[in-house]
């Protein structure tokens with residue numbers, strides 16, 4: 001199997017090319033082409049044909065092919081179903097904000113974490129994505145829309161910290177100067193709370209934003225919807241979050257899906273406020289997206305308002321997420337599931 005060249009660091013290319021007898025500037029040339037998004041070695045016009053042939057024998061270039069695309073009628077949100085060379089499919093969502101384009105990409109085909117409200121969690125796990133497959137999602141979206149993506153969120157299918165090494169590699173590649181040059185401060189990583197990996201990430205002191213999917217103020221409620229809580233409970237998770245803040249000096253964003261009658265009472269809000277007291281954090285409330293095959297429904301508007309007011313009174317900053325692309329099932333995992341049920345027609 002040829003090696004995955006777009007997942008390699010520039011210094012790794014340098015070492016490999018030196019062994020092939022190439023001058024040292026060759027690695028920078030090839031690296032730049034790869035991160036400009038070429039899909040074949042023949043597009044690398046400043047590389048000799050002889051060396052291109054050698055590259056072709058030894059390496060392959062990952063790509064993400066558009067299997068299906070949905071465009072929202074309300075805003076400019078686009079949802080993609082991509083397929084990779086082995087036929088695995090993942091979703092990604094491209095959102096347009098006044099400050100530029102944000103892409104929400106997948107890090108795994110499926111997910112092992114099994115959260116009860118999540119469409120991806122319901123579909124099981126196929127495999128980890130490589131760093132280059134994460135980059136390819138961004139590149140295809142840039143090409144398809146003739147735009148430059150300025151922000152990335154790792155909030156699509158999969159649990160990024162369950163694919164730690166590839167995700168860290170992606171972060172380093174995508175932020176590199178000769179790469180897409182998207183700064184770490186423009187990248188958010190969302191996790192359901194794999195505690196040992198939060199410590200590991202904290203020690204790397206990257207400047208990314210960490211989002212933690214909390215979704216409950218106590219173990220009783222959290223374990224009901226998120227199996228990961230049985231492995232790492234809320235207090236352990238919040239201890240890891242405090243360590244993360246201490247190491248990185250970065251504010252953590254807690255995601256909280258508002259589920260009707262499950263976690264949305266004023267008492268739940270008070271309990272949450274108490275748990276987060278004194279932390280450098282922000283709470284993002286998301287009215288849960290109803291997923292077929294689950295019983296969960298969005299909280300009522302008054303409930304959300306009340307929840308916000310309790311948190312604010314306790315001095316916690318809170319926002320209610322604007323739901324972009326609500327007409328195209330923009331929460332990840334849903335498009336793939338409906339495509340699997342209907343059978344996807346290419347290019348429709």
Ligand code: SAH
Nearest residue numbers: 117118155158159190191192213255288289
């Ligand atoms: N695995 C990571 C990142 C991908 S999920 C994580 O869990 O954080 C991205 C976000 O979508 C998470 O906050 C997740 O809890 C949330 N989510 C999943 N299903 C949802 C649904 N039906 N409605 C609202 N948010 C959902």
Ligand code: SF4
Nearest residue numbers: 111113115118121192
């Ligand atoms: Fe996996 Fe995140 Fe979905 Fe949970 S919410 S099943 S961790 S993708």
